[in-house]
Amino acid sequence: MSSTMAGILFIGSLLLALALCYKPLGDYMFRVYTGTRHNAVERLTYRLLGVNADSEQRWGFYARGVLAFSVLSILFLYGLQRLQDHLFLSLGMEAVEPSLAWNTAVSFVTNTNWQAYSGEATMGHVVQTAGLAVQNFVSAAVGMAVAIALVRGFARNKTDTLGNFWVDLVRGTIRILLPIAFVAALLLVAGGAIQTFADHSTWTTLTGGEQTFTPAAAASQEAIKDLGTNGGGIFNVNSAHPFENPTSWTNWLTIFLLTVIASCLPRTFGRMVGDNRQGYAIVSVMAIISFGVTQWAELSASGTVPQAIGQALEGRETRFGVSNSGMFATATTLTSTGSVNSFHDSYTAVGGGMLIFNMLLGEVAPGGVGAGLYGMLILAVITVFVAGLMVGRTPEYLGKKIGPLTSEVLRARG
Structure with missing residues (x-):
């Protein structure tokens, strides 16, 4: 009963915190993406990029900006890994071998964050911070920019522009991700x-042996890893490591970071389309799908060994226990984040099955930053399209009629 109550309090406090952030953070992001003034840092960034920040882009130019930036990011991150042995603060690490470097570069730039390496044994400080952590920021900002561009398409009339990708990218990074992550x-x-850039250190263990420890700037990378729904922990056991996620309350904080932006973007959507009820409808669907079953399955302790000890502890870090681990697993699979604090393959049959079901949902409850919102909007469009066909009416969503995209329309829109 105590474990069940702890789980209820953990989930309840998390949902309360997200609810309290829904309006202020959602409204703040609305102002960020609809404002016309640029601060000094942004103006300098636009000047360095050679970007006219006051110009608007049609969908073709916006999409090309996304693709061009992503390609350059992949090449930069790949090159940084391949040159690691020539960089300072490399901790004596060799260059990352080509196939792994390419895998990692594509993974982080696409916000997939598939981690096929042991961080503390493969990458030094520069690659971790200037490479992986930077991509944690900008890949998340790209996802948010794409979502906002889609929302502008619903919100605007009598124009064929969707904003400026470079402005959305810079503002999402500087005004939203950086302050919260800091x-x-x-x-x-x-x-x-x-949080350190120190060199290797050797410790004496309790049994009298020696163990070499690789320090890292873990706190800063952990913050954006979770806030940007990225992944890729510095240490091999990821957020189960005490140097990344030390206590129960830091575990609560990381779960909050995983879900806060994706949960508040529906409010931004509602403000941009001029109907807050649309935002409430989307976030309500996200919340209904999100929580409960995995926690129940793990706390019910089905199976011979779990029943004998009262809970399913295999594969869990004892600092967190079943409730905190189950909540983290639910959040990370629903947001498609490559961050874990327990081994999912050791969950109970029902609990593990729910984690797989979460992955199959396709990032909509609440989904990754940006990806959750545009995924839910795509489902909404499909729903009204099918419903329209069933009742014999032209499908319409937010005042926009859904019809065939002809070659003439494509040419007109650039």
């Missing part, structure tokens, strides 16, 4: 996560 990193450091 505060989160400070909180993680206060909770015991490490």
Whole structure:
């Protein structure tokens, strides 16, 4: 009963915190993406990029900007890994071999964050921070930019422009991701996560042996890893490592970071289309899908060994226990984040099955930053299209009629 109550309190406090952030953060992101003024840092960035920040782009130019930036990001991250042995603060690490470097570059730029390496044994400080952590920021910002461009398509009339990709990218990074991640990193450091660029150190174990430890700037990378629904932990066991995720309350914080932006973007959507009820409808669907079954399955302790000890602890970090691990697993699979604090293959049959079901949902409850919103909007369009066919009416969503996209329309829209 105590474990069940702890789980209920953990989920309840998390949902309350997300609810309290829904309106202020959603409204703030609305102002970020609809404002016309640029701050000094943004103006300098646009000048360096050679971008006219006051110009609008049609969908073709916007899409080409997304693709061009992604290709350059892949090449940069690949090159950084291949040149690691020539970089300072490399901790003596060799260059990452070509296939692994390419895998990692594509993975991080696409916000997939498939991690086929042990971080502390493969990459030094520069690749971790200037490479992987930077991609954690900008890949998340790209996802948010794509979602906002789609929302502008629903919200605007009598125009064929969707905003400016470079402005959306820079603003999402500087005004949203960086401030939140900075505060989160400070909180993680206060909770015991490490943040250092020191060299290797050797410790004496309790049995008298020696163990070499690779330090890292873990707190700053953990913050954006979770906030941007990215993944790719510095240490091999990811967020189960005490230097990345030290305590129960830092575990609560990381789950909050995983879900907060995706949960508040529906409010931004509602503000941009001029109907907050649309935002409430989307976030309500996200919330209904999201929580409960995995926690129930793990706390019910089905199976011989779990029943004998009262809970399914295999594959869990004892600092967190069943409830905190189950909540983290639910959040990370629903947001498609490559961050874990427990081994999913050791979950109960029903609990593990729910985690697989979460992955099959396709990032909509609440989904990754940006990806959750545009995924849900795509489902909404499909729904009204099918419903329209069933009743014999022209499908319409938010005042936009859904019809065939002819070659003449494509030429007219660029």
